[in-house]
Amino acid sequence: MQENIIIGVAVFIFGMLIGSFLNVVIYRIPKGESISFPASHCQRCHTPLKWYHNIPLFSWLFLRGRCAFCKEPISMQYPVVELLTGLIFVILYLKLGLVWYLPFVAASFTALFALVMIDFKYMAVPDNVNFAALLFALIQPNFLDAMMYGAIAAGGLYLIGLLSSLIARKEAMGGADVIVAGTMGALLGFPNFFMALFLSAILAMIPAMVWREKGVPFVPFLALATLIVYLYDTQALHLLDTIIYG
Ligand SMILES: [Zn+2]
Numbered sequence: 726m727q728e729n730i731i732i733g734v735a736v737f738i739f740g741m742l743i744g745s746f747l748n749v750v751i752y753r754i755p756k757g758e759s760i761s762f763p764a765s766h767c768q769r770c771h772t773p774l775k776w777y778h779n780i781p782l783f784s785w786l787f788l789r790g791r792c793a794f795c796k797e798p799i800s801m802q803y804p805v806v807e808l809l810t811g812l813i814f815v816i817l818y819l820k821l822g823l824v825w826y827l828p829f830v831a832a833s834f835t836a837l838f839a840l841v842m843i844d845f846k847y848m849a850v851p852d853n854v855n856f857a858a859l860l861f862a863l864i865q866p867n868f869l870d871a872m873m874y875g876a877i878a879a880g881g882l883y884l885i886g887l888l889s890s891l892i893a894r895k896e897a898m899g900g901a902d903v904i905v906a907g908t909m910g911a912l913l914g915f916p917n918f919f920m921a922l923f924l925s926a927i928l929a930m931i932p933a934m935v936w937r938e939k940g941v942p943f944v945p946f947l948a949l950a951t952l953i954v955y956l957y958d959t960q961a962l963h964l965l966d967t968i969i970y971g
Pocket of ligand 1 (some may be wrong): 770771797
């Protein structure tokens with residue numbers, strides 16, 4: 726029991742370190758910048774950060790959300806992304822235990838999380854992060870199943886998109902959504918992939934009505950629904966069973 730708590734804390738800290746890297750990805754990839762060079766620096770005064778300015782969450786709290794050199798406020802995005810990534814790692818550890826593929830599942834959800842943040846900030850979904858999520862989703866014990874479900878999910882969504890754009894005579898679904906569907910299929914398998922699709926449509930309903938003119942990015946709802954159905958996979962299956970067979 727005590728051992729589990731120690732592992733859980735270690736997983737959380739590791740997740741927050743990954744979250745720290747994720748901030749760099751979210752900030753630099755949409756601008757076409759390198760993620761390794763230059764080293765972390767303040768966005769305003771460009772002073773390189775010391776190692777103790779780079780500790781996830783704590784540095785932000787310790788610096789009270791301001792640059793140590795020029796006192797420019799540091800975006801809330803940094804500590805929030807670090808905290809959420811740490812939490813994603815911990816809940817996946819609680820779900821799966823310390824299995825060899827935990828880092829890959831966590832990496833896949835982390836890449837989806839990066840997509841969500843970039844989609845919110847820039848209304849864009851970069852292909853390299855999208856493909857990274859798909860690749861990580863395939864590294865698991867049921868590799869062949871994951872490949873098959875991923876391919877069917879992506880192919881199915883591509884066909885639906887093709888049909889609806891023929892009918893509506895305009896682009897109905899982006900290529901990015903097709904890749905995300907592949908990741909969802911690989912992570913969830915069938916029939917839970919459909920449960921997640923259905924759940925994402927429900928989650929997106931109210932925001933889509935509120936921000937009708939501006940348009941709502943759909944990837945965040947796909948990703949959130951995927952995480953929920955992944956965590957509650959047996960409950961989702963049971964629910965589907967009840968719906969179909971009463
Ligand atoms: Zn500064």
